[in-house]
Structures are given as structure tokens and as C-alpha cells.
Amino acid sequence: MTSLTINGKEYGVDASADMPLLWVIREQCGLTGTKFGCGIAQCGACTVHIDGQPVRSCVTPAISAEGKNITTIEGIALDKNTLHIVQQAWIEEQTPQCGYCQSGQIMSAVALLNENPSPTDEEIDAAMSGNICRCGMYSRIKSAIHRASASLQTSNTL
Amino acid sequence: MKKWTRRAFIGAGVLAGGTLVIGIAIRPGNRSSKVAGLIASEGETVMNIWLKIAPDNTVTAIIPHAEMGQGVHTALAMMLADEMDADWSKVTFQEAPADKEYANFTLLKGFVAGNSTFPKFIDETIDGVFLTAVKTLNFQITGGSASVRFTGQQAMRIAGAAAKSMLMQAAADTWKVPTEELIAQNSIISHPSSKRSATFAELAPAAAKVTIPIQPKLKSPEEFNLMGTSQPRFDIPAKVTGEAKFGMDVQVPGMKYATIKAAPVFGSKVKSVDTKVSSSQPGVKKILNLGDSVAVIADGYWQAKTTLDSLPIEFEATENSGLNQDEIMDRYRKAMDADLADGNLDKHFKDGDATNALEQAATLVEAEYQLPFLAHATMEPMNCTAWVHDGKCEVWCGSQNPLGVKAAAAELLEIDIDMVTVHNQLLGGGFGRRSETDVMKQAILIAKEVDYPVKLIWSREEDTQHDVYREATISRMKAGLDQSGLPIAYTHQFIFKHHPPEAADIPYSIPNQLIQYSSPATFVPWGNWRSVDHSTHGFLTESFIDELAHAAKKDPFAYRKNLTKDNSRFQRVLDLVYEKSNWGSPLPPNWGRGIAIAQSFGSIVAEVAEVEVGIDGKVKVHRVVCAVDPGFAIHPDGFIAQMESGIIYGLAAAMTGEVTIENGAVVQSNFHNYPVTRMNEAPKIETHIINSGNPPGGAGEPSTPVIAPAVTNAIFDATGIRIRQLPISKNDLRASIRPTT
Numbered sequence A: 001m002t003s004l005t006i007n008g009k010e011y012g013v014d015a016s017a018d019m020p021l022l023w024v025i026r027e028q029c030g031l032t033g034t035k036f037g038c039g040i041a042q043c044g045a046c047t048v049h050i051d052g053q054p055v056r057s058c059v060t061p062a063i064s065a066e067g068k069n070i071t072t073i074e075g076i077a078l079d080k081n082t083l084h085i086v087q088q089a090w091i092e093e094q095t096p097q098c099g100y101c102q103s104g105q106i107m108s109a110v111a112l113l114n115e116n117p118s119p120t121d122e123e124i125d126a127a128m129s130g131n132i133c134r135c136g137m138y139s140r141i142k143s144a145i146h147r148a149s150a151s152l153q154t155s156n157t158l
Numbered sequence B: 001m002k003k004w005t006r007r008a009f010i011g012a013g014v015l016a017g018g019t020l021v022i023g024i025a026i027r028p029g030n031r032s033s034k035v036a037g038l039i040a041s042e043g044e045t046v047m048n049i050w051l052k053i054a055p056d057n058t059v060t061a062i063i064p065h066a067e068m069g070q071g072v073h074t075a076l077a078m079m080l081a082d083e084m085d086a087d088w089s090k091v092t093f094q095e096a097p098a099d100k101e102y103a104n105f106t107l108l109k110g111f112v113a114g115n116s117t118f119p120k121f122i123d124e125t126i127d128g129v130f131l132t133a134v135k136t137l138n139f140q141i142t143g144g145s146a147s148v149r150f151t152g153q154q155a156m157r158i159a160g161a162a163a164k165s166m167l168m169q170a171a172a173d174t175w176k177v178p179t180e181e182l183i184a185q186n187s188i189i190s191h192p193s194s195k196r197s198a199t200f201a202e203l204a205p206a207a208a209k210v211t212i213p214i215q216p217k218l219k220s221p222e223e224f225n226l227m228g229t230s231q232p233r234f235d236i237p238a239k240v241t242g243e244a245k246f247g248m249d250v251q252v253p254g255m256k257y258a259t260i261k262a263a264p265v266f267g268s269k270v271k272s273v274d275t276k277v278s279s280s281q282p283g284v285k286k287i288l289n290l291g292d293s294v295a296v297i298a299d300g301y302w303q304a305k306t307t308l309d310s311l312p313i314e315f316e317a318t319e320n321s322g323l324n325q326d327e328i329m330d331r332y333r334k335a336m337d338a339d340l341a342d343g344n345l346d347k348h349f350k351d352g353d354a355t356n357a358l359e360q361a362a363t364l365v366e367a368e369y370q371l372p373f374l375a376h377a378t379m380e381p382m383n384c385t386a387w388v389h390d391g392k393c394e395v396w397c398g399s400q401n402p403l404g405v406k407a408a409a410a411e412l413l414e415i416d417i418d419m420v421t422v423h424n425q426l427l428g429g430g431f432g433r434r435s436e437t438d439v440m441k442q443a444i445l446i447a448k449e450v451d452y453p454v455k456l457i458w459s460r461e462e463d464t465q466h467d468v469y470r471e472a473t474i475s476r477m478k479a480g481l482d483q484s485g486l487p488i489a490y491t492h493q494f495i496f497k498h499h500p501p502e503a504a505d506i507p508y509s510i511p512n513q514l515i516q517y518s519s520p521a522t523f524v525p526w527g528n529w530r531s532v533d534h535s536t537h538g539f540l541t542e543s544f545i546d547e548l549a550h551a552a553k554k555d556p557f558a559y560r561k562n563l564t565k566d567n568s569r570f571q572r573v574l575d576l577v578y579e580k581s582n583w584g585s586p587l588p589p590n591w592g593r594g595i596a597i598a599q600s601f602g603s604i605v606a607e608v609a610e611v612e613v614g615i616d617g618k619v620k621v622h623r624v625v626c627a628v629d630p631g632f633a634i635h636p637d638g639f640i641a642q643m644e645s646g647i648i649y650g651l652a653a654a655m656t657g658e659v660t661i662e663n664g665a666v667v668q669s670n671f672h673n674y675p676v677t678r679m680n681e682a683p684k685i686e687t688h689i690i691n692s693g694n695p696p697g698g699a700g701e702p703s704t705p706v707i708a709p710a711v712t713n714a715i716f717d718a719t720g721i722r723i724r725q726l727p728i729s730k731n732d733l734r735a736s737i738r739p740t741t
Ligand code: FES
Pocket: A035, A036, A037, A038, A039, A040, A041, A042, A043, A044, A045, A046, A047, A056, A057, A058, A059
């Protein structure tokens, strides 16, 4: 038994040495917001945070995350009724199409804005190009990041 | 047998299931028990198979299409609510069960008859053509850009208008006033002069008894309140919180996981595999030899996958086991040569005497084009959950064709179709791939062997190597120009004609045309790929017309305009893209501008691409201006998103998309060797819509065929190199090899 802390909650899981965090999160913890897209760190659909850093959970052994804070898409809203600023921006820009890539996009965007609250287009490109969107919603993702960045500025100055 | 009448088609409520629901049978043969399944709570009135009204005055649109991100649930509900004058804040939707009542015959017609509109559609329902066709075809597909065009126009709007008219009639009867004095607004019907009013819900029980109108009056565009506005999409909030449930996310109590490896060479069989589960395979429940594939069932995907990867599996060799891509293309060429020599080509279109006219021409232009196989690469890999128990079968999947899944399950298990339940989920991308039933059949065959539910998940590798592919093709085009540079003859020989049948037509007025095709033998499975045959012909036609313009030393925009003079919709779209792209304005060195236009699925799309080709040959698409006449955009913001999506999808294919066969099997396996467009490669896209008032055209597909030629025409403008083989990455575009002008 391995113990993992996901979104502030403890989960006892059964993970072999090589079992990726992705499958533990989805199948054993029942948190299906984190998606499987490629399994080889090519698409970003499985992005979660470990101690605030974005990682590709499909190639991260679950046991390596023991004792660390894992955050998934289900854990970024402040509470049930208050979405994260990035999630709000995503709704305002009507960003998702099929939506399958969007948990990963949002997790990458949150990590980017934590590091760099007002990224330029080029900085967004650099941070987000590991996340594929087959529906091609890149311009909306970019606008949503700028929008979230703008609301961060206003909420910080309040 | 009684006829399927229009009245019954529009339908009314039913009495069933202990819940009071007032009305008459949906159609002869009484389907009430099925329709009763739509009733979620006490007191709801099903007005017809497309909508119901709850006691709290909520209107629910019942929508027979899957949501793959095109916003179809929102757009179709808007069409219904607008005709009904319902209060949008109290409108919701429910995805219809996979039932024949919702089968979309018009979709089929959309594919087969393409651009044509079908004013006669409703008439045909009267003579039973609809019913017969539905019976044989079992269609409830989301594809062919059909949702808004057919279900929306011909079911949702009519259902909404019919319901409103019935509610009005009920109010008029109750209050003993003429219907002309009544006003419907925000789900309330009022009679201003007597200051009486009642909600839809209050009137619903009486309305369900009213005779159903045969010709409910539809609104004209000036009367639209919702259609043409961009309401927030229903499906979005759940997609930012991780709550949205895709096929991949289905959880059924007691469920196990499976993954599969099919014979790498299409059509090959498993020769040997050891299906005994050993103690060194923890969590593994079963290893199955399915004849053409091997599956492993385990406690989790990872155990199943690692076990499958470690299994020594031998596959039988077939006649195709040694076949490579070049040989396939060679065979195609030889088949075309032979068909031409033997006069065996199938005729697509003939007008005048092209062969003779070519001989009279002042200038002859000839080109051979080659396009690769393409995979769909939906973001969500293929998957399906199935549970076979007690003579029943339950299937959970994201499907563009749930009725097809149902029929396939019944056939496979030899059970009655009513014993199959399909729980359709959100689709993580469809693009045509999810209109197939191959994965569902595998899941059912696996689940049949055990007594618990099984979720079958394909690895990305399996998804790439066992897709149904956009056809690779060869195309030979010839045209003759007169002294002034105008085309007087056009011939085109291509291979493989699928759907829609008009895709190889050209929009240009050229006298003397001969368009023919061959259908050589192939073993690579074919499937609908976003925009289907338009994805090839858009590139072919628009590349070649560009070649003609350059051969005639004419501006490619002006040349197209000149040859579409009789088509006012084309003229407007061309003018708009000209203006918005600043066509003709200067560009930096090594930049080029290219134009292309095509009509597909009822929408006309022109795109101008601005491209930079570095001296190292690297292509960067900076900007795409898109002008489109979709007739009428029901949800403009969603429509724009679809245009952008189709452009990025087509761009990925144009730039790097290529599936190649080596030793009979697909070489590419994942995003590292089947690269797709990423954010840093995505151009800025500007979309401009013309609401021309024509019947609504498709949104999800029509922007795709145009992007490849817009980009390659721009590359020609920048470099003087004509790209006749896709993907673009196969072409050497370095400055050192460019022709000097
Ligand atoms: S699933 Fe992890 S990067 Fe694609």
C-alpha cells in the first residue's frame, strides 16, 4: 500500500514500482478529470501538479509522488461554488470544444500563471506547446490565459 | 400497414408508465413504452419526440446527436426554443436514446446528395420512404455536418413551432378567444386585451390533446430571437472542472480493464499466443485470443498493457505482409494506367468533348498529385465499456452512431435489438472516426467471455495503427487554355470515390470536362475523415486551378472570380476574403499569400493563407483569413470555433500528416511520429461570416478542405515551388533549390 495526497486528501493505493500516477489517479482514486492521451509525454492531457510543478502523470511513477502534494483538475477550484480564475476565464472565452484536452490545458495554464502572472504570447506558446488540442482551440486557450492574467492583476490590486 | 404520416412524425405525447402524460401515440404501432422512458419525473408532458414540458415550465429539447464539442446540444435547443418562444433560461436538453424514432435519414441524404436541399423531405415522410430507409439503414449519426442542417431545420424547428401552435390553440380554446389575439413570449401565452396569461406548463396537458398542425409556421430570420445569437454552451462548465464524462471516464461497479493488440497487418490472424495467466502477471484476469487480436483483462489498464506488451504473439503472414507504401502507390498508378488503356474508368462527370478540346488548346497544363493516408488521431483514444449479462448487453461509449452500435451488438450476440442499451457519452473528438463500431464490437466480444463489465482502452499506438484511414490517392489533371488564358478543357482522373458524390465536381465554368475514377484493390481500411472526399478534392481542384491561373499569368483571385461569375454566393465569399486579407498588399521577402475556395456540406468557404518559408525551407503559417457563407450561422461563436477547428485539423494534415505502410503495417504510432499542429505552430485565424439566407450549411467540416491548398498556393507564391505531394514536410523548400525568376 502506498499513500498519496491528492487535492489535500489521503488515498491508499496499490501501485507497482513502474505504475504511472495517471492510472492510479483515474482508476484507483476515481478522479477521471485527468486524461489519457498518449502515454509517452507527448500530448499533455494527463498534466497534474506535484508540489505545484506541472508533470505528465502518464510517465511519472505513482510511488515517486509519495509524500508530495498532488493536485488534479478536480482540486484547483477554491470551493464548490468558486472556480479558479483560470477556469472562469475558460468559461468566459467558451474555450473547450470536445473538452478532452482541457483539464491538461488548464493545469498547464495554472502552472504558467503561478510562475509568470502576465505572460506574453511567446511565453504562452513556450509553456503550452506540450499540450495538444486536436480540436485546434489554441487561439481561445491563449485568449483565456490573457483574460485570467488580467483578472489576476485586478484581484491582486484589490 | 398504416402509413407513417407527417402528423405522426411531428407526434404528440403518450400515456405510459403510470405517469400522467397526455396525448396520442407517436406513430402507428405505438412506441409509447420507449417514449415513456424519456419521462424523468411525474407530470412531465412529452409534446412530441423532440420536446417535453415540465410542471415548473422547463422545456427540454430531446436531441438525437452526440456532443463532440460542436455545441450541437446548445444550437439545436436554440432552434427549438426560438420557434416555440420559450424562455431560454428555462430551456434544457436531454440526449435522445438510441432509437429508430430519431434516426436521421436526411443525414444519409446529406452524404449522398451533398449540396442539394430537400424541400421534399417532409413530403417523403408521408409516403413512408423515411421509415423504410431508417429501418434499413439504422442511422442516427452525428456527421456529414448534418445536425443543424437536417435535425435542426426539419425536426427541432418544426417541433418547436408545432408545440407553440398547439399551446396557442389550447389557450384559445380555454379562453374562447381567437389565436390571432394571443402572444407567446418567454414560455408564457397571454391575451393582452383580457389580461389573461398562462405558462406553457399550465397549458401543456390541454395542448397535448389539440390536433397537431400539419404545417406549423416557421419564423422568418427577422423574427428570430435566439437563432443567430451566441448563447453560452451547455457543455462547457463541466469541461473546465474535470466533471465532464467521456467514454474513457465511464465507471461501472465491478468493472475491469482491458487492452488489445490487433494483428499489425490488416486482415492477418493470430498464429499463436499463450493465453494461460501466470502468477508473474499480477492483477491479470484473462488473456483472450480473439482470432485477429489478443486482449488482456486486468484490474487496471497498466497491468493489462504491460502484460500484453510482454506476451510473445505470432501473427500469420498474409499476401500483404511484405507490402510497402511505394509499392501501394505504384499499384494504384498501374491500376489507373490499365483502366485508362482498357477504357474501364468510371465516369464521374462529362460535358462536351474534353479530349478533342485539349488538342485545340493554346497552352496545355498537366499535373500529377499524390496524397497520403491519414489517421484521425482524436484526442481521446478509442475505448468502450461493455457488459454482457442475462441475455442483455449494455454499452457505454462516445459514438457518432449509437444506433449503429446497437445494431452491431445485437447482431454480434444474436439477441434482439431491444436487449441492447447504448449509454452514449461525450466524445473526445469524433472527426468521423467515432461513426465506426469496430471498437465496440471488440469490447462486446471481450465482455462476452466474463461476467463483469469490461472497459476496453486502446493505447495511442493501437489507435494510430488500427484506424480507418483517409484514402491515399493519386490524381492526374489536365487542362487546356485558350489564347487569353481561359480554360477550354479539363480532365481529371483520380482514384477512390466515397462521399459525398459531388466532391470531385469543380465550381468553375469550364466547357468540355471529363472527370473519371478508378477503384483499385486496397487492403488498408478506409473511413470517413473530417470532410471525407472533400479533403482530397478541395486540395486537388484548388491547387490545379492555381496552376492554371499562373500558367495564364493571371492573379489567382481574379482568375477564380472570373470563372465563377454565375455563382453569386462564390462571388461574395471571394470578395469578402479579398477585402479582409488585403489581397495584393506587399509582404516581406520569403512570404507568400495563397487563396482557395470550396463548397462542401452546404457551406462555401474561402481562405487566404499568409505563409513564410525560411531559407532553410521551414514553413510557418502566420495568418489565415476565412470567409464563409453557411447560409445562416445559428450560433455564430460556435460556428467560428468550428471553422478554426477545421482549419487547424486540416493544417496538421497538410503540414506533416502522413500514415505510411511498411511490411503491410502502419509505421506511425504516436504523436512523436504522427505530429499534429501545436500552439506555437497555429496561425492567427480571422473568420468572417456571410448570412446569405440560404439553408444552413455545415460547420464542422467545410473549413478543412480549403486550408491545404491555401497554404500550398501561398508556398508557391513565396518560393515558386508547386507542392503536388502532401504532406508539405516531404517537399524540399530550401532557398537554394528555388527557381529563379
Ligand atoms: S497522456 Fe501523458 S502526455 Fe499524453
